[in-house]
Amino acid sequence: MAEGLRERKKRETRQRISDLATGLFLERGFEAVTIAEIAEVADVSVNTVYNYFPAKEDLFLDRSRGIVDRLSRWVRGRDDGESAAEAVLRELRAEVESVSPRVGLMEGYSRFMAVIDGSPALKARLWAVGQDVLANLEATLREETGADPAETLPALIAGQINWVHQTAMSAIGREMMAGRDPKAVSREVLVLIDEMEGLLGDKVLNYAARGAR
Amino acid sequence: MAEGLRERKKRETRQRISDLATGLFLERGFEAVTIAEIAEVADVSVNTVYNYFPAKEDLFLDRSRGIVDRLSRWVRGRDDGESAAEAVLRELRAEVESVSPRVGLMEGYSRFMAVIDGSPALKARLWAVGQDVLANLEATLREETGADPAETLPALIAGQINWVHQTAMSAIGREMMAGRDPKAVSREVLVLIDEMEGLLGDKVLNYAARGAR
DNA sequence: TTTAATTTTGGGGGGATTGCAAAATTTAAG
C-alpha cells in the first residue's frame, strides 16, 4: 500500500490548513478569524478548506474525533475482576497522575481552553463529541455484559461513568484556563476523582466486573 | 401598574411571532423554515423578529428559559429531614406520575421532540440551558449548606442530581418521539427513576438534608 | 397639539456554508 503523491499532498494540505487555522484561533479567538482569512494564509481557496473540513469548528477540534472510543477502550481493557467504573477510574488517574497532555495537563492548554470558552459553537461541538463518547460507552457495556436490548442499566451506568470523566476533564479545563500549574492541577484533580469515587453507589462501582460470578 | 397599549401590543406581537414560527417548525422542521418566511407569515419585518428573539432557536425554545431554576426550586422547597436529592426525586416522580405536560408527557410532544432531534442547533441550545440549570443548582446547594467556596462537593452533588433529572427527561423525550403513549412512558420512567435512585451513593442521597446537623 | 420615547422597518453588509461547472493537477494507459 504505497502512498502516492496525491495522497501525501492531501494529507499535508489538510494538516497545514488545520495548523495555520489553529494558530490564528489561539491568537485572536474563534469567531474573530474568518474562513476566508484561513484560506488566504494557507494559500488555498475557501472551497478547498471546506473540502477538508465540513465546518469551521472542525478546524480547531480536528483531534477530538480520535477520543470517541476512549472510555470504551478503557472498559474493554479492564483487568480481571475489575469493573467498568474501576477501570475508567484507574486509567483516568494514571493520565492525571502522569500530568499527561492527553487530558490537557500541559503548558499552553490554558489558551486552548480560553478559545473554547469564548465560543458557544466550539462548546456545543465538544458537547456533541461527549454525546458520542457516551453512546459509545453504552454500546460497549451492552456488548461486554451481553445485556438484553431492553435493559436500561447499561445506559445508566454509562451515564455515571461518563459523568466522572466529564467532570474531571472540565475541572482540568477550568483550572488550566485559570493559569494554574499543571502539576498542581494534577494533584487537585486526583483528590476530586477520589471524592467522586466516594459518591458512586456500589452497583455502579461493581458493574461489569470481568470474570465475576 | 396598569399595562399600557404599547406593552400589550408588544406582548401580543411577540407571542404571535413565536406561535407562528413554532407552527412552521413543527410542520417542516427547524432548518427548513427561514426567518424571512416567519417574518412574512407574521406580517412583520425580519428586523422585528430579531427585536424580540436574539436567535432563531429562541423562537422554538421560548419557554425553556423559565425552567433554569427548576431544580433549585425543588431543592429549596425540600421537606424537613429531606435531602436535596430526595426532594428532586420526589418532585420529579410527582410530575411523571401525574403525566404532566411540563415534563413532556402529553399528546403532540413527539413532533416537538422530532424537531429538536433534527436540529443540532436546537440540541446545542438545550444543552446550554441544561448547563445553566446545573450552575444554578450548584449555587443553591452552596447557599443552602453554607459550604466554603473552595468546597468541591456541591458541584459534584449538583452533577449527580442533574444527571438524574437529565436522564429522566431525555428518556421521556426519546420514548415520546417513538410515538409511545404518555401514560405508558410515565410508568416506564417511574421505574427508571427507581433504578437511578438505587445507583446513587448514600452521600448523594443524604446531602443537604434539611434540619440535619 | 407638540414633543419625547419607543418600535418598526429598510437597506447594507459580513460571514458560514452549499452547489455547480470550469480549470488545473495527478495518475494510468498506450
Next chain:
DNA sequence: CTTAAATTTTGCAATCCCCCCAAAATTAAA
C-alpha cells in the same frame, strides 16, 4: 512521451443567519 481518465482545486453565485444604523411610524406624555 502523449493522451485520456480520475481527482482536486477553484471561481462564482446564491442562501441564510445575524448585526448595525438611520429614517419612518406609532404611542405616550406634556
